[in-house]
Amino acid sequence: MTEQHQALTALLDVQAVDSELHGIMAKAKSQQESEHVKALLGRRTQAIEAAKQLDAQGKEAASAVDTAEAKVRDIQAKIDRDTERLNQGGSAKDLMGIQHEIDTLTKQRGDAEDTQYQAMEHAEAVAADREQKLPLLRAADAQAKEAVTQRDQELAALKERHQELTAQRPGLVSAVGDEALVKRYDSLRNARGGGRIAVARFDRDTCGACGTHMSPGDAQTIANTPAASIPTCIECSAMLVR
Numbered sequence: 001m002t003e004q005h006q007a008l009t010a011l012l013d014v015q016a017v018d019s020e021l022h023g024i025m026a027k028a029k030s031q032q033e034s035e036h037v038k039a040l041l042g043r044r045t046q047a048i049e050a051a052k053q054l055d056a057q058g059k060e061a062a063s064a065v066d067t068a069e070a071k072v073r074d075i076q077a078k079i080d081r082d083t084e085r086l087n088q089g090g091s092a093k094d095l096m097g098i099q100h101e102i103d104t105l106t107k108q109r110g111d112a113e114d115t116q117y118q119a120m121e122h123a124e125a126v127a128a129d130r131e132q133k134l135p136l137l138r139a140a141d142a143q144a145k146e147a148v149t150q151r152d153q154e155l156a157a158l159k160e161r162h163q164e165l166t167a168q169r170p171g172l173v174s175a176v177g178d179e180a181l182v183k184r185y186d187s188l189r190n191a192r193g194g195g196r197i198a199v200a201r202f203d204r205d206t207c208g209a210c211g212t213h214m215s216p217g218d219a220q221t222i223a224n225t226p227a228a229s230i231p232t233c234i235e236c237s238a239m240l241v242r
């Protein structure tokens with residue numbers, strides 16, 4: 001095995017790490033931009049808003065019931081007071097006046113009771129609506145939280161693997177033992193957006209990077225390349241390891 005063959009073989013190990021790193025970055029990006037998580041978070045925001053509205057409606061309905069109850073109590077107190085005055089006796093005219101007032105108040109109490117009843121019915125309807133919707137809203141919240149947790153766990157795993165590989169890379173690069181070759185590799189790899197296969201095995205007249213099967217003439221040219229230079233693929237420019 002020539003020194004250059006050893007260097008190129010070591011470069012294949014560097015590339016294996018670089019390819020995995022490239023894949024990790026792509027996966028992390030797609031996780032971060034996940035439409036699924038975005039959709040769930042959107043639903044969660046809507047659910048929180050809907051829950052707030054249901055709570056506000058519930059409070060409003062309860063307060064309307066309190067107001068109606070207070071009004072009925074208020075009227076009842078007046079009726080009680082008048083009834084007591086009536087029982088204490090007095091001139092016929094006074095008693096008639098009091099009786100008239102009691103009659104008026106009794107009618108008012110009837111109206112107030114109707115209002116109270118309606119308020120209670122409305123509060124019950126609001127509470128039933130809330131009870132029906134709340135589990136769905138909680139589910140939307142839980143689903144979004146779970147999706148975010150899962151995404152974060154996957155991102156953490158990717159980050160950990162990324163750190164491992166990044167730590168391995170310098171050792172693999174120094175095993176190549178040829179700075180110029182590594183530089184050439186890096187520039188080939190980072191060309192056209194990066195992530196390209198820069199070095200590949202050449203087996204059975206086929207480029208391991210792009211899969212091109214060479215004509216007998218091209219294969220012969222590659223085979224005849226002097227040991228000191230590196231043959232490259234005519235299609236993808238990858239450095240070929242014979």
Ligand SMILES: [Zn+2]
Pocket residue numbers: 207208209210211212233234235236237238
């Ligand atoms: Zn090729």
